[in-house]
Amino acid sequence: MVARPEKGQEKGMPQYRRLYEVLRRHINEGVYNEGDLLPSENELCSVYGLTRPTVRQALSELVSDGYISKQQGRGSIVNKLPQGIGILSVSGTTSALKNKNLKTRIIVKPAMRPWPEGFMFRLSDLELESGCIYMTRLRLLDDEPIFYDISFIPAINLPRFTSRSYENRSLFEILRREYQVEIKGGEQRIRAIKADDELCSWLRIRPGDPVLHMERKMVTNRPDLKVYSSIYCNTRFHSIYGTF
Amino acid sequence: MVARPEKGQEKGMPQYRRLYEVLRRHINEGVYNEGDLLPSENELCSVYGLTRPTVRQALSELVSDGYISKQQGRGSIVNKLPQGIGILSVSGTTSALKNKNLKTRIIVKPAMRPWPEGFMFRLSDLELESGCIYMTRLRLLDDEPIFYDISFIPAINLPRFTSRSYENRSLFEILRREYQVEIKGGEQRIRAIKADDELCSWLRIRPGDPVLHMERKMVTNRPDLKVYSSIYCNTRFHSIYGTF
DNA sequence: ACAAACAACTTGTATATACAAGCATGTATA
DNA sequence: TATACATGCTTGTATATACAAGTTGTTTGT
The missing domain is CATH 3.40.1410.10 (Chorismate lyase-like)
Incomplete structure (x- = not known):
């Protein structure tokens, strides 16, 4: 896995950002619901062909944006979507x-x-x-x-x-x-x-x-x-x- | 901003957190002032005996807590400390x-x-x-x-x-x-x-x-x-x- | 039946490395 | 002089790996 494939590049985004967007969309669209566990970091790695640090960077942005919480030993838990404004x-x-x-x-x-x-x-x-x-x-x-x-x-x-x-x-x-x-x-x-x-x-x-x-x-x-x-x-x- | 242990317990802390605490204290105490550049990541690495990912984790928490901003190619810039409540x-x-x-x-x-x-x-x-x-x-x-x-x-x-x-x-x-x-x-x-x-x-x-x-x-x-x-x-x- | 021990997962922390991308400052060239 | 370029710094992204620490379910021993 050398250089990034140049063609399919969505908007030239870094890969962690692309994973972030995918997961965020899935959460917003209800693929994952409140309380669900996201796929584990290792699963995300193999599914998206990334390494753990990269996956973790995507997840940590989801955490800081309030979409998920993480718990050591359990996994990444989807939060309730904001209901207010x-x-x-x-x-x-x-x-x-x-x-x-x-x-x-x-x-x-x-x-x-x-x-x-x-x-x-x-x-x-x-x-x-x-x-x-x-x-x-x-x-x-x-x-x-x-x-x-x-x-x-x-x-x-x-x-x-x-x-x-x-x-x-x-x-x-x-x-x-x-x-x-x-x-x-x-x-x-x-x-x-x-x-x-x-x-x-x-x-x-x-x-x-x-x-x-x-x-x-x-x-x-x-x-x-x-x-x-x-x-x-x-x-x-x-x-x-x-x-x- | 997330609550963090006070400086009495700097023993059991992970290293990135210890660095976070040190830098935060330095900013609060005026060792670095608004607009100053923090030491570069590589300098912090050698001074504190850490590797870059570890240093970057400390810095990224400082960013998300609003203490510093980062700019690619320049460095880590100390923000103005909050003046309101x-x-x-x-x-x-x-x-x-x-x-x-x-x-x-x-x-x-x-x-x-x-x-x-x-x-x-x-x-x-x-x-x-x-x-x-x-x-x-x-x-x-x-x-x-x-x-x-x-x-x-x-x-x-x-x-x-x-x-x-x-x-x-x-x-x-x-x-x-x-x-x-x-x-x-x-x-x-x-x-x-x-x-x-x-x-x-x-x-x-x-x-x-x-x-x-x-x-x-x-x-x-x-x-x-x-x-x-x-x-x-x-x-x-x-x-x-x-x-x- | 119950509890302790274990195994198999999860995320957390950390090292080591490499190259890309952006910025500042020089120096060489027009 | 002024522009262009080269260089050496900075942070950004990414891989590969290893072990620690916490959770959960199962197995085992009593």
């Missing part, structure tokens, strides 16, 4: 929602803007010079507005970004598919605030109602490119769910 | 706060109770039979109440638990030191709610003010033992900070 997990909000009717509506189409004064996170010089792509979206669950979010993306090497269609597509998905940008992690601040008039109109709530506000800074596989968003969430009927 | 990390709220004056006041001392009707998480039969240890605490930052939290712990093999002193000690710390119980992760639901009268009196806010509510279920190294808590947080002056 998995926005605390990086893997993308849409994937965790399965059967729910999640729609995304663009309020302000992606467009270049200067960065706001007193931005929520500190920006690098490169980011400041490049300007930012600004967009706001409303996300609805069963036709009820849940998220109002404002995204800020530094306009660094993202050709034709402002002319794409974002309706009902995850922003992260577009970044990954069209620009090979993957979210790798980030930081966030969360607080509860009172809704102002603008929020009320978007989220269809009353002034003074409590709203969850998240400010996030996400780092990607491109060291210069970070994605910022400010998310307002009506948690009256849905709560934000996450694992850690 | 790191309660989204399990490692215990106290550790991330260091220089702030965080006090814990017990409102209801740990005592046995039946589980509440309609508990926030589904309980196993064993948990239901065993009954629960109930306690409530108030946590103050610079003498201002920030957290009001209610903890539920199944009374499974935790002798003398209700007779210990918890003032100004992390609940997790006691579980770890006295019972060898380590928090390994968990899940949580977060929402913004309106403060009711009871919350107002504890958190010194006005009725109707927005409050952050977190419901968490934490799993431990003891498969049967889970810890539940319901946390109310006044985010008027402090926001909840976390990495992912």
Whole structure:
């Protein structure tokens, strides 16, 4: 087993990543259910033609993303899939929602803007010079507005970004598919605030109602490119769910 | 972030964990500052007498705990230490706060109770039979109440638990030191709610003010033992900070 | 029937090695 | 001078192997 076969390479992904994607899809699609044991590491090795360290790397990412737990001597146990809104997990909000009717509506189409004064996170010089792509979206669950979010993306090497269609597509998905940008992690601040008039109109709530506000800074596989968003969430009927 | 043994027990630890602890302490103590590069993996190998996979395991835990970032071709970069309230990390709220004056006041001392009707998480039969240890605490930052939290712990093999002193000690710390119980992760639901009268009196806010509510279920190294808590947080002056 | 011992699995830790890919800094060339 | 390239560093990916440690089921001895 010398060089990797160049043809069947899905997107040039490393092998551990490919196994990760396969197993994650199987879990999401119900091939494995809550409490099931995944095939043992050695089985995965022989099935996929990998060695144990490689398989273990795929599994350890599944662990840190909350899909499985491992127990020494027993195996890899499939976790219950998140039932709430998995926005605390990086893997993308849409994937965790399965059967729910999640729609995304663009309020302000992606467009270049200067960065706001007193931005929520500190920006690098490169980011400041490049300007930012600004967009706001409303996300609805069963036709009820849940998220109002404002995204800020530094306009660094993202050709034709402002002319794409974002309706009902995850922003992260577009970044990954069209620009090979993957979210790798980030930081966030969360607080509860009172809704102002603008929020009320978007989220269809009353002034003074409590709203969850998240400010996030996400780092990607491109060291210069970070994605910022400010998310307002009506948690009256849905709560934000996450694992850690 | 995952709780890890304190530095007293650096004997039985695996080597990668020992290196993790050393580097983490160095970062916390300012031996390395924000933006600094850690020694390269090969340097760490020769200094600590380890091989690269072992060193990489230590580093990868530092990455997933948010202490460093890595960049191919450059090195391991020390991150800015969290400045907010790191309660989204399990490692215990106290550790991330260091220089702030965080006090814990017990409102209801740990005592046995039946589980509440309609508990926030589904309980196993064993948990239901065993009954629960109930306690409530108030946590103050610079003498201002920030957290009001209610903890539920199944009374499974935790002798003398209700007779210990918890003032100004992390609940997790006691579980770890006295019972060898380590928090390994968990899940949580977060929402913004309106403060009711009871919350107002504890958190010194006005009725109707927005409050952050977190419901968490934490799993431990003891498969049967889970810890539940319901946390109310006044985010008027402090926001909840976390990495992912 | 029961309990201890064992065997056969599982994941956890660790070594040793190799090459690929990305970054920084030099030096040689245009 | 400025661009191109070469070099030597960094981390990323992957193989191959070995033994430790924990769990589970079976076998064996009493």
